[in-house]
Amino acid sequence: MTKTPVQFRLNGSDKAVFVDGGENLLNVLRRGVGDMSAKYGCGQGTCGVCTVLIDGEPQLACLTLAETCAGRSVETALGLSDGPNLHPLQNAFMDHFAAQCGFCTSGMLMAAKALLDRNPSPTREDVAEAISGNICRCTGYEPIINAILDAASKRGGQASGG
Amino acid sequence: MLEFRKEFFKDERDDNLNEVGQPRQRQDMLGHVTGRTRYFDDHAFEGLLHLKVLRSPHSHARLRSIDTAAAERAPGVKRVIRAADVPVNKNTLLSLINFGKDDEPLLAVDKVRYKGEPILAVVAESEAAAYDALAKVRVEYDPLPAVFDVEEALKPGAPVVNETYPANTFEYHEKYNHQKLRFGDVERAFAQADFVVEERYQMSPIEHAPTETNGSIAAPETNDRFVVHSSTQALFFSLGTAAKLLDVPSNRLHYIGGTVGGGFGGKVDSLTEPLSILGAMLTGRPVRYVLNREEEMLYGCPRGAERHYIKDGVMRDGRIVARKVTSYFDAGAYTRLSSYGAVKCAAHIPGPYTIPNVCADVYCVYTNRTPATAMRGFGITGVDFSLEVQMDKLAHKVGMDPMEFRILNAYRDGDMKAHRREAHNCALIECVQVAAEKANWPISDTYRRMNSLTGGGGERAVIPATATDENGRIGGGRPATGTTSRPPAPPPRVPLPAAAQPRAPQPQPAMSQPRVAPPPPAPPPPAAQPVKPAATPQHGATRFSSVFGTRRR
Numbered sequence: 001m002t003k004t005p006v007q008f009r010l011n012g013s014d015k016a017v018f019v020d021g022g023e024n025l026l027n028v029l030r031r032g033v034g035d036m037s038a039k040y041g042c043g044q045g046t047c048g049v050c051t052v053l054i055d056g057e058p059q060l061a062c063l064t065l066a067e068t069c070a071g072r073s074v075e076t077a078l079g080l081s082d083g084p085n086l087h088p089l090q091n092a093f094m095d096h097f098a099a100q101c102g103f104c105t106s107g108m109l110m111a112a113k114a115l116l117d118r119n120p121s122p123t124r125e126d127v128a129e130a131i132s133g134n135i136c137r138c139t140g141y142e143p144i145i146n147a148i149l150d151a152a153s154k155r156g157g158q159a160s161g162g
Numbered sequence: 163m164l165e166f167r168k169e170f171f172k173d174e175r176d177d178n179l180n181e182v183g184q185p186r187q188r189q190d191m192l193g194h195v196t197g198r199t200r201y202f203d204d205h206a207f208e209g210l211l212h213l214k215v216l217r218s219p220h221s222h223a224r225l226r227s228i229d230t231a232a233a234e235r236a237p238g239v240k241r242v243i244r245a246a247d248v249p250v251n252k253n254t255l256l257s258l259i260n261f262g263k264d265d266e267p268l269l270a271v272d273k274v275r276y277k278g279e280p281i282l283a284v285v286a287e288s289e290a291a292a293y294d295a296l297a298k299v300r301v302e303y304d305p306l307p308a309v310f311d312v313e314e315a316l317k318p319g320a321p322v323v324n325e326t327y328p329a330n331t332f333e334y335h336e337k338y339n340h341q342k343l344r345f346g347d348v349e350r351a352f353a354q355a356d357f358v359v360e361e362r363y364q365m366s367p368i369e370h371a372p373t374e375t376n377g378s379i380a381a382p383e384t385n386d387r388f389v390v391h392s393s394t395q396a397l398f399f400s401l402g403t404a405a406k407l408l409d410v411p412s413n414r415l416h417y418i419g420g421t422v423g424g425g426f427g428g429k430v431d432s433l434t435e436p437l438s439i440l441g442a443m444l445t446g447r448p449v450r451y452v453l454n455r456e457e458e459m460l461y462g463c464p465r466g467a468e469r470h471y472i473k474d475g476v477m478r479d480g481r482i483v484a485r486k487v488t489s490y491f492d493a494g495a496y497t498r499l500s501s502y503g504a505v506k507c508a509a510h511i512p513g514p515y516t517i518p519n520v521c522a523d524v525y526c527v528y529t530n531r532t533p534a535t536a537m538r539g540f541g542i543t544g545v546d547f548s549l550e551v552q553m554d555k556l557a558h559k560v561g562m563d564p565m566e567f568r569i570l571n572a573y574r575d576g577d578m579k580a581h582r583r584e585a586h587n588c589a590l591i592e593c594v595q596v597a598a599e600k601a602n603w604p605i606s607d608t609y610r611r612m613n614s615l616t617g618g619g620g621e622r623a624v625i626p627a628t629a630t631d632e633n634g635r636i637g638g639g640r641p642a643t644g645t646t647s648r649p650p651a652p653p654p655r656v657p658l659p660a661a662a663q664p665r666a667p668q669p670q671p672a673m674s675q676p677r678v679a680p681p682p683p684a685p686p687p688p689a690a691q692p693v694k695p696a697a698t699p700q701h702g703a704t705r706f707s708s709v710f711g712t713r714r715r
Contacts, residue, residue: 036204037197039423041373044457049373077197090195094187102194103201103423105372137373137424 004150006070010035011056011079019066026050026061028069029076037077041135048134051107058114060133077106080113088141088151100138108134112148122152139151179184190421190544200583201374201423202391207381207448210256211240213441213452216642217301217461218274219541220323221530222308225272225281225301232298233284239289240445243283244271245614253549258402263333265326266496266533268436269408273560274303275323276532277494285441285449308530312469314531322652323495323528332493332501332526339525341508343635346519347581347629348475349482355475357559362471363548367464367492370537374423376462380438389416389532392435392541403432415439427536431498433464466500467492468507468544472552475519480570485512487492491526494533499540501526504666506541512580514590516572516622517710520580521582523638565598566609576619578636584623586615609617678706 003018010033015031021024029052038061041047042065050061080087089112091096099105108131114124115122115130122130127148129139167182167441168175193199230242245251248295252264270281281301282523309315309323315330331339352358378392394400397419405412421706424430434451441449453462468491475484489507493500504526511522534546555683557567572590591614631637 030204031206034206036200038373039201041204044455047373047455063489077195081196086195093195094191097188099190099191099194100375101422101424102190102199105194106197109195109197129323135373137590139427 009073025064028066049107051110092147092151096143098143098147099128170422180298212289215280218279219279222306223303227302229300233295236295238287239295241285245271312527330528341524343522346626348484348519348521351519352475352479356478361470365468365544370426370428372424375453375458376433378438380442381448384584392419395429400432404436407436463535465537487522489524494531496533505543516577569609574618577622
């Protein structure tokens with residue numbers, strides 16, 4: 001099968017991979033470059049556990065053709081923290097017990113980051129809308145929504161590239 | 163935040179605790195929020211192969227022929243695994259605790275018993291290649307009549323789902339077709355009750371729908387062992403199951419797990435590990451078998467369907483005097499854990515209420531549906547829902563507040579349960595009181611002052627004589643095979659409590675009386691007990707002894 005070379009930025013670093021025709025970004029991230037933070041949940045774009053940011057926009061990696069990411073910037077949960085310094089969303093998720101099994105957490109964090117980058121002072125309804133494509137089966141959504149609101153307030157409502 | 167209501171049972175509790183009640187961060191939380199937690203699928207292997215299974219499109223059919231020639235020649239295919247490749251192709255999950263007969267193949271032999279049953283597996287270089295090869299397999303089926311309803315499955319002439327249990331019921335202690343509970347005489351009590359309420363409750367199967375689907379990766383290690391990364395909730399259970407099916411000593415399997423992307427009971431059944439390991443054994447390469455979402459939803463074992471018939475006798479003053487329950491657990495095509503679920507159901511009846519006459523028959527029934535398994539309180543949740551809906555209906559019937567109705571009938575310390583165990587550490591009354599308070603649900607002072615420590619015992623501690631039929635048997639249920647008749651027994655000698663004689667406890671000021679706990683009796687010295695030689699060797703954890711009937715009675 002013909003392979004296509006694709007270059008993109010992943011959490012600020014340049015990556016170059018060969019991808020199969022029709023191969024999705026989730027597979028390339030996980031098997032191609034070894035970033036396991038985005039998960040497979042459904043492969044149909046319904047659960048949100050593979051949510052990543054592409055040029056700052058939340059996208060479902062399982063439905064994104066890897067070739068379309070050429071020259072673009074991809075962010076995953078592995079890029080949220082700066083060494084031991086956690087992103088405010090990560091601290092808030094820890095403080096609010098906003099993860100139980102943790103399988104939806106990476107996608108949930110990326111959907112939340114996209115929201116806060118766009119809208120530093122979201123309402124509760126804004127938060128619920130922003131994570132409406134991300135399914136959690138354990139903790140329920142209340143602690144997650146509380147954590148995102150708490151992270152927004154702790155950042156003083158100031159937008160940041162985080 | 164958690165709220166501790168320390169005014170309850172305060173003399174029974176040591177509050178001088180350093181950790182309990184303190185918020186503590188979970189050890190796995192940092193991994194979760196940084197995306198670094200490693201689930202089974204987050205491990206990279208060079209040369210990883212992918213396994214997919216061919217599933218039956220029929221709910222019940224004979225397998226006439228299977229032709230895999232084209233699939234074996236398909237691009238990227240490394241191995242086709244057939245039923246004959248499985249070293250010990252028959253198992254039941256609870257055989258590890260010596261409970262039930264082996265009734266389920268890893269890959270179907272001769273016959274399929276539910277839609278989605280695995281027939282064979284393809285191991286290939288990619289998932290796409292495996293799917294392409296599966297499409298080239300030719301299987302000829304002879305469809306058979308199928309049964310999807312528990313009561314239909316018990317009718318004479320119903321299709322035999324699983325030949326291991328030809329009556330379509332699990333066999334307890336190898337001779338009883340249901341779990342039975344008898345306490346007092348429900349029929350006599352129904353005749354004396356002011357009202358009798360009978361209802362039917364039906365539960366649907368429920369898929370756990372974990373965000374991470376069931377899956378595993380097995381790979382050969384250099385020390386003649388196989389490493390197994392698994393989503394299982396039951397690591398050593400899965401290890402034992404795989405060792406049995408593959409006929410290898412369990413110390414050749416190196417399981418790594420414990421990090422589960424949601425389970426809720428749906429990752430207990432070792433759905434993928436045995437085939438992943440077998441694939442690694444047959445190819446010498448790492449093999450990954452993960453259910454896709456469609457497989458998880460359609461064929462991943464669900465909470466089973468349950469049907470409960472509940473008939474209650476209640477007096478005008480709100481006392482329940484009789485409860486009769488007939489329950490059917492739909493196991494689907496194979497036992498898995500449903501036999502145990504039915505035991506739990508029987509142990510839960512009649513719910514947390516003191517009722518002087520109780521009768522229950524609980525069946526574990528086979529149908530041509532997806533095998534059911536554990537899910538969050540399985541065996542209890544469905545019957546408990548039914549019982550509590552029934553409680554609301556009874557309260558409505560006698561014109562009582564449903565909260566007060568529950569307090570009136572609740573277990574109190576010292577009461578005799580239908581299972582002939584005395585109730586201790588009861589707290590239902592207090593729970594209902596707090597729930598009413600939280601919900602701003604008004605209850606009268608009389609019921610607000612009641613408590614679990616008083617009003618129990620005495621007449622409520624009596625074990626009534628168990629009603630028997632003309633043959634001296636406790637009767638009821640469906641006839642089981644292999645039982646012998648016994649001589650007639652005398653009629654019950656203990657009369658029913660008269661309706662005029664109130665069993666309800668007198669209201670007492672809350673917490674007026676400290677709960678006095680007598681010092682526990684000294685444990686008896688260890689004595690050599692006579693050991694009856696068992697016909698078959700027994701093994702398994704002793705805490706399950708009541709399940710498989712070796713407990714001292």
